[in-house]
Amino acid sequence: MQRRQFLSQLSILTTGACFAQSGAGSYFAGDEAEFAKHIKPVGRALEMEGYYVWCNSPILGEDGLIHVFFSRWDAKKGMGGWIKGSKIAHAVADTPESPFRFVETIFAPRAGFFDATTCHNPLITKVDGKYCLFYMGNSNGKTNTKRIGLAFADSLNGPWTRPDKPLLEAGAEGAWDDHCTTNPAFIKRNGKYWLYYKSWNTKDYETSTDPVVKGNRKYGLAIADKLEGPYIKYEGNPVIDFSYKGNNCQFEDAFVWQEKKKIKMIARDMGFYNHEDGLLMQTKDGYKWDLPKIAYYGAEKYIQQPPPPSYLKKYGRFERPQLLFLNGKPAYLFTASQGGKYMTSSSFIFKIT
Template sequence: MRYIILFLMMACCSKVSAQNMIFDQWGKAPVNGGFEMADYWVWGSSVIKGDDGQYHMYASRWPKYLKFHPGWMMASEIVHAVSDTPEGPYEFKDVALGARGAQFWDGRSCHNPKITKYKDQYILYYMGSTHPFENINQENASELTLTSKWCIAARWSKRVGMATSKSPDGPWHRLDTPVLDVKPNSFYSFLTSNPSPLIKKDGSVVLLFKGRSYKTDSISHTGQFIGVATAPSFEGPYTVVGNEPLFSKDKFGEVEDPHLWSDKNGYHMIAKDMTGQIIGSRHGGVLAHSSDGIHWTLDACPQAYTRTVQWDDGQVIEQGQLERPFVLVEEGEPTYIFFATMDGPGGFGNGTKTWNMVIPLKKE
């Protein structure tokens, strides 16, 4: 039955149009839009329109003397950039969340920002991590590998947290503990990461997140799971719903980078298909929907995007990486989709630059 469903979905999406709210609406990406910084890897953006009329972007950056991966686990910080238009270009303004010492749960790295607002509070969700070792710098950067002491400790300590401010310019009040910790014998016993919040009108929160669990050897970890947590307010407490993930290798397929939004038709999620199990295209985009944010179903034609982008200078390019989708919603309608992207043939070790790009969505 699973293969019949997959065949029908792929048949639907093999048509000229995938017939959904994202795939059908892609415009041309502005070559001079988005956000990049010289001498830094830039990744994963989240954008909000402030009361000042400007668009405020929060993004991750880390120095290019570190490898792209796993350099972000050691030295990522969340920066703030602004633009008068959603397309950009965005100009760097300040560091919103930086390193603050190994003793803090998020003391070494802040990553995966997601910005939202409730009443007069701006709330910045993110992933934080730490490690107890000496800093990585230009002198010892070559020692940083996926099996190095820094990476092992930093990956193990990844947690979801939150900071608040009355202004998009800060200052940001950071918490001394994460808002979503791990739980033994669960699908998130190893780490929590990649938060995507939605605050309802009554102030309660639905939060999608990525988890990994320990394998039975109690040393290594599993692949990625997507779970959902709820809270009565953004201040918490956050409670994971159920004992099983929403998405996994055995349920729909393995996805990453979930982004959550809502409109008059309910809740929507866009995410990266890690293996192509769902849409038949590795690292393409997946769309799912829900009536309550808790119970999810794949869209009839779930392919949201591929890595091929049409730019406004006429070029059509298959990006090396196209990740961290973020949908900007204005007056209840999706208006732009943002991505972290990399040049090159694909693979984190094969690119020379990264930036955050933006694509306008056509009005239906």
């Protein structure tokens, strides 16, 4: 019996058949990215009583500290409070694995502007000698006014020059991206400024029969000659579209970086494999992307958690992946995850070995 089991297992390995992963169903050999083999959980950070914490974007400062720009909102608003009351805050730590210290709230909603009701999706980077904070704001507490903005500062401690107008508008009525622009991902490439953004079509959103996830989220690309724009949308958009798979397969939460001669992207899965994993993709030209592989799995693979309260519907998965670079290489993976000490949400960090 033992011999038969051994031969059976050997056959599975050599033919590339399915392998099981805790909490994430079955996959085929080769579906896992090399990246997934080199992450180890550090644990939760930025657990704040009375708040949901989301969208953690890290960077190494000139002061040697790890700076994180993140979204947070009043826990009384529930998880859905991000759409109508999120603020962007700043925290620092001595190392990526040290406790983070709250510094200040840097962006709060401003009446009369595109970010009048929320400030969310921070992405911090340094470009052309200045710090750039991409983010999303909306003006009516709904998704159809979500727009990407870009703020500047000479120091991670500010002061920040905040935009009066969005960096990128939604498409014309009927376009695939006529609903919003959000979830910014950015690189400078060959002297140009490349902005990847998430959007979807308003009609698809309004006629969707899915009670939880409406519309079909895709990613487009806009390129500018100057950092401050204007950003011109690529005529072949969307560059990432999984709707062909059926079952409302979608894509969101992208983060992009350059490695050697390729652009890489880590993101949250919304149906390609499931809704718990992270995805890793790459491209040579920035337009045509290879099929995704698994970058990380659901929480059950890495940690044990108590049963979730009924109000946490995204419990057990890691969203909004962002990378911390040290010595020019990806060193830590920052994500957002529901649960934690206060059963709201917080940062969850992995070390890349």
